[in-house]
Amino acid sequence: MKIDLTAIQTEIDLKDYRNPESFMRSMNDSLIKASQLWKSNIHLAVFPEFIGTFLYPGMFLKSLDNQNVFKLLLKYIFKNFLLSQLNFFRAAFLKNALKVEEIYRNTFSELAKNYSSYIVAPSILLPSITFESSKGRYITDKRLFNMSYLFNPKGQVIARMGKLRLTPSENKILFSPYPYRNQAVKTEFAKIAVVICYDMFFQDTIEHLDSIGAQILAVPTCNFAYWKKPVKYNSSYSQERIWWLDGPIKATKKRENIQFLINAMAVGKIGNNVAEGRSTIWNNGRICKLARSWTSSEEINATVEI
Numbered sequence: 568m569k570i571d572l573t574a575i576q577t578e579i580d581l582k583d584y585r586n587p588e589s590f591m592r593s594m595n596d597s598l599i600k601a602s603q604l605w606k607s608n609i610h611l612a613v614f615p616e617f618i619g620t621f622l623y624p625g626m627f628l629k630s631l632d633n634q635n636v637f638k639l640l641l642k643y644i645f646k647n648f649l650l651s652q653l654n655f656f657r658a659a660f661l662k663n664a665l666k667v668e669e670i671y672r673n674t675f676s677e678l679a680k681n682y683s684s685y686i687v688a689p690s691i692l693l694p695s696i697t698f699e700s701s702k703g704r705y706i707t708d709k710r711l712f713n714m715s716y717l718f719n720p721k722g723q724v725i726a727r728m729g730k731l732r733l734t735p736s737e738n739k740i741l742f743s744p745y746p747y748r749n750q751a752v753k754t755e756f757a758k759i760a761v762v763i764c765y766d767m768f769f770q771d772t773i774e775h776l777d778s779i780g781a782q783i784l785a786v787p788t789c790n791f792a793y794w795k796k797p798v799k800y801n802s803s804y805s806q807e808r809i810w811w812l813d814g815p816i817k818a819t820k821k822r823e824n825i826q827f828l829i830n831a832m833a834v835g836k837i838g839n840n841v842a843e844g845r846s847t848i849w850n851n852g853r854i855c856k857l858a859r860s861w862t863s864s865e866e867i868n869a870t871v872e873i
Contacts, residue, residue: 569607570756571870572783572829574846574856575614577689578864579835581639584625587670594674597866598682604868609756610684615833616764616789617713619691622667623660635838636791640741656740657711660692665704668696676722683720685754687785689833690715690730690763692742710743715761715787717752726752728761731772736791751781757873758824764788767814767830777822782873784818784825789833794843794861807845807861811854820852827871834862 575597583593594614601612624631624643634642647659668691675688695708713730729745730737749772751758760781766772767786776784792798794806819828832844848856848869856869 568609568756568873569870570873571605571607571610571868572827572848572856573601573604573610573612573866573868574829574831574848574858575601575612576831576844576846576858576860576863576865576867577615577618577833577835579618579621579833579837579842581621581625581631581837584621584631586626587674590622590625590670591674591677594678595681597864598678598684601866601868602682602684604866606870608683610682611687611759611783611785611829612682612684613687613785613829613831614689614787615831616690616715616787617692618689618789618833619671622670622691623663626667626670627663635840637840638838654740657709660711660741661694661706661709664694664706665696667691668693669704672716672724675716675718676724679718679720680722685720685759686718687759687761687787687829687831688716688718690787695727710746711741712743712745713737713763714745715763717759717761717785719754725754726750726761728763730763731766732769734765748775751776751779757782759783759785761785761787762818764790767818770817773818773822773825777825780824782824782826784828786815786818786828786830788830788844789842790844791840791842793841794845806843810844811847815847815849816852819849822851826851826873832858832861834860834864 644659648655717726728749751760760776828849845861846858856867858865
């Protein structure tokens with residue numbers, strides 16, 4: 568069976584988060600370009616990590632200019648905080664979480680239907696939210712997780728995956744590690760698992776997903792670092808070399824079930840924060856598609872047999 572595996576490399580532009588229409592327009596523009604690369608009737612498109620989170624400041628702040636990521640989120644928090652709450656940092660996001668989640672869910676549900684595609688939506692800072700007929704949509708767990716929703720071509724959410732391990736920059740005052748083991752989701756063509764950024768580097772996570780039959784790993788990522796510069800702890804290794812060697816290669820090489828990996832990266836500049844990364848698609852530890860740029864938007868696609 569032939570399928571298209573697509574990584575959406577997205578350049579962050581805060582203007583895209585001003586309202587639901589601008590957010591939809593931006594995400595749709597990426598999929599228009601991606602769809603022109605498709606050669607089969609089955610598609611899996613993967614968006615980057617964290618970029619959904621900019622819906623909070625985008626929707627609820629008047630000014631977004633010249634703010635780095637930390638200052639932007641802090642500005643949002645101090646405009647929306649609730650002193651009555653013990654953790655008022657977290658409360659600021661919970662205050663608007665239902666509205667933001669609705670925009671996020673509706674956007675990618677519509678896009679999945681419009682493009683008849685499976686979509687791994689960009690990860691976003693959210694609590695656990697459910698729907699029940701007598702209550703409507705409500706929050707079931709007030710912790711905030713770095714989460715990504717997986718949609719099917721009918722526009723349904725078929726899985727919600729969370730980031731298990733936090734990086735040092737993901738402040739525990741705000742973020743919580745996802746408390747559940749992510750699953751491999753059986754679809755019409757393969758078992759898909761979502762591994763968010765840092766989790767890809769932990770072998771126990773990969774071993775678990777391999778053991779439960781995951782064939783495709785979708786990896787939304789965002790790396791606020793220069794792609795070609797040396798890492799701090801080893802001046803002879805660039806971010807690129809560390810990323811590929813310890814990430815996709817180790818995750819996909821010589822596995823029992825895992826064959827393909829789609830790594831979609833966010834790029835761009837917010838204030839003095841620079842995100843760089845080169846999106847890739849891998850087959851058994853080897854690159855089968857590579858983004859040309861590590862600083863601008865790009866869509867890459869591999870039509871593969873599974």
